[in-house]
Amino acid sequence: MQAMPPETLFAPVIENEVSVGRIVLVCEHASNHIPAQWGNLGLNADQRRAHIAWDPGAFGLARGLARRLGAVLIHAPVSRLVYDCNRAPDMPGAMPARSEVHDIPGNAAISPDERLRRTRSVYLPFHDGLHGLIMRRIALGLRPVVITIHSFTPVYFGKTRRVEFGVIHDADPTLARAILKAAQETSLVTELNQPYSADDDVTHTLRVIATPYCLPNAMLEVRNDLIATQEAEEAMAETLTPVLNMGLIEIQRQVKAG
Amino acid sequence: MQAMPPETLFAPVIENEVSVGRIVLVCEHASNHIPAQWGNLGLNADQRRAHIAWDPGAFGLARGLARRLGAVLIHAPVSRLVYDCNRAPDMPGAMPARSEVHDIPGNAAISPDERLRRTRSVYLPFHDGLHGLIMRRIALGLRPVVITIHSFTPVYFGKTRRVEFGVIHDADPTLARAILKAAQETSLVTELNQPYSADDDVTHTLRVIATPYCLPNAMLEVRNDLIATQEAEEAMAETLTPVLNMGLIEIQRQVKAG
Numbered sequence: 001m002q003a004m005p006p007e008t009l010f011a012p013v014i015e016n017e018v019s020v021g022r023i024v025l026v027c028e029h030a031s032n033h034i035p036a037q038w039g040n041l042g043l044n045a046d047q048r049r050a051h052i053a054w055d056p057g058a059f060g061l062a063r064g065l066a067r068r069l070g071a072v073l074i075h076a077p078v079s080r081l082v083y084d085c086n087r088a089p090d091m092p093g094a095m096p097a098r099s100e101v102h103d104i105p106g107n108a109a110i111s112p113d114e115r116l117r118r119t120r121s122v123y124l125p126f127h128d129g130l131h132g133l134i135m136r137r138i139a140l141g142l143r144p145v146v147i148t149i150h151s152f153t154p155v156y157f158g159k160t161r162r163v164e165f166g167v168i169h170d171a172d173p174t175l176a177r178a179i180l181k182a183a184q185e186t187s188l189v190t191e192l193n194q195p196y197s198a199d200d201d202v203t204h205t206l207r208v209i210a211t212p213y214c215l216p217n218a219m220l221e222v223r224n225d226l227i228a229t230q231e232a233e234e235a236m237a238e239t240l241t242p243v244l245n246m247g248l249i250e251i252q253r254q255v256k257a258g
Numbered sequence: 259m260q261a262m263p264p265e266t267l268f269a270p271v272i273e274n275e276v277s278v279g280r281i282v283l284v285c286e287h288a289s290n291h292i293p294a295q296w297g298n299l300g301l302n303a304d305q306r307r308a309h310i311a312w313d314p315g316a317f318g319l320a321r322g323l324a325r326r327l328g329a330v331l332i333h334a335p336v337s338r339l340v341y342d343c344n345r346a347p348d349m350p351g352a353m354p355a356r357s358e359v360h361d362i363p364g365n366a367a368i369s370p371d372e373r374l375r376r377t378r379s380v381y382l383p384f385h386d387g388l389h390g391l392i393m394r395r396i397a398l399g400l401r402p403v404v405i406t407i408h409s410f411t412p413v414y415f416g417k418t419r420r421v422e423f424g425v426i427h428d429a430d431p432t433l434a435r436a437i438l439k440a441a442q443e444t445s446l447v448t449e450l451n452q453p454y455s456a457d458d459d460v461t462h463t464l465r466v467i468a469t470p471y472c473l474p475n476a477m478l479e480v481r482n483d484l485i486a487t488q489e490a491e492e493a494m495a496e497t498l499t500p501v502l503n504m505g506l507i508e509i510q511r512q513v514k515a516g
Binding site: 089112116124128131136212 | 382385393396471
């Protein structure tokens with residue numbers, strides 16, 4: 001294994017770390033930014049703005065939720081086409097050669113050295129930052145609750161998706177079920193483990209940072225046509241804030257009762 | 259949450275990272291060193307040399323194994339009485355106020371700030387170092403196999419332990435079972451999930467770094483009276499080297515057959 005030249009490290013951004021609330025919001029797909037060293041990965045401007053490059057609306061929604069909930073927010077500053085921080089370095093989706101119906105030319109033939117470079121530049125800083133954030137809060141007795149914020153495309157492989165709000169769990173379904181129940185109070189078409197589930201390997205962040213530490217956790221997926229403007233992001237944050245609060249209250253009630 | 263003053267970071271030591279072998283040996287309890295800032299934690303010299311402070315013999319054994327197996331070795335440089343790197347920051351054993359029959363006066367009343375300081379100084383550097391090591395090897399396609407090396411005291415709470423070699427697994431028992439089978443070729447009294455098991459919360463490192471990444475993994479426990487001198491450490495490394503090699507070959511055979 002050769003020593004590599006120094007690399008740019010794309011550290012995650014942490015907002016509102018002073019909060020003493022339990023909820024930590026994580027947005028792995030907040031940005032479609034492709035740093036200059038990776039050119040445009042062979043994609044046109046439309047493709048670089050599409051859902052394959054990021055989760056449109058997820059960051060605005062996460063910020064709106066963080067502000068209303070008094071939650072911490074941590075988000076990745078680089079497009080998931082460079083490195084998808086919700087994937088381990090050996091998963092095909094980490095640096096995908098194809099995403100939905102799009103070939104990604106810049107990812108067609110990634111050497112082991114380039115795979116290492118992207119892992120060191122993007123994945124490791126993100127997860128070290130997230131790990132440090134969560135461990136500091138555990139050490140202080142703040143009992144973190146980890147919620148990842150995602151969006152999904154309304155049409156996937158030509159098929160229309162009816163679900164509007166998906167709540168996904170990893171090994172422990174407790175928080176996801178509590179959020180699902182609270183979401184029945186809204187008009188959103190809500191489903192458990194849709195449009196993806198842990199079997200699709202989409203819960204990597206939860207598996208790494210929440211499950212081993214027995215932290216309550218869930219992954220939220222909002223259909224991106226519902227958060228396509230800043231006003232819509234804010235409105236969705238307004239809708240989901242009581243849902244997450246009720247979910248948190250419910251799991252705290254269960255712990256006390258249990 | 260207040261900003262803390264700069265702290266000393268006790269980074270783990272990585273040996274033989276140039277190896278392209280699959281096995282990564284981890285020794286969380288390699289050292290009984292108590293850095294000056296923690297004084298002597300209120301313990302006498304005998305207590306600071308005892309198994310409560312570290313796993314006597316484990317580091318020498320791990321080094322002997324690393325040399326013979328061509329494995330990477332990563333070890334923590336600080337006593338587990340300051341911070342036990344095989345525990346999360348909220349586990350009682352992370353900074354124990356009592357260990358076996360000994361009170362640890364320096365750990366009797368740890369404030370949240372002191373808990374944070376030790377987490378940042380010892381636990382986070384260890385796990386960031388381990389995480390980086392494993393992720394770099396995954397990125398390069400080296401398919402790491404994680405084996406943690408521990409020792410245990412022959413007499414615990416006054417009771418004599420007959421087991422000499424314990425093989426412990428977390429969620430995936432595959433490698434542990436393969437090592438257990440290979441150990442039948444030795445004269446060691448070998449048992450699965452003894453003297454501890456995952457239910458005793460002793461598999462934290464495996465849970466954090468191996469299970470979420472689907473890496474084959476096991477925790478090895480050797481009775482410390484069998485590795486009480488350098489010669490004994492070397493002899494045990496000589497005995498266990500073919501056991502680990504056979505275990506690795508067996509899981510690779512199962513993958514091919516499966």
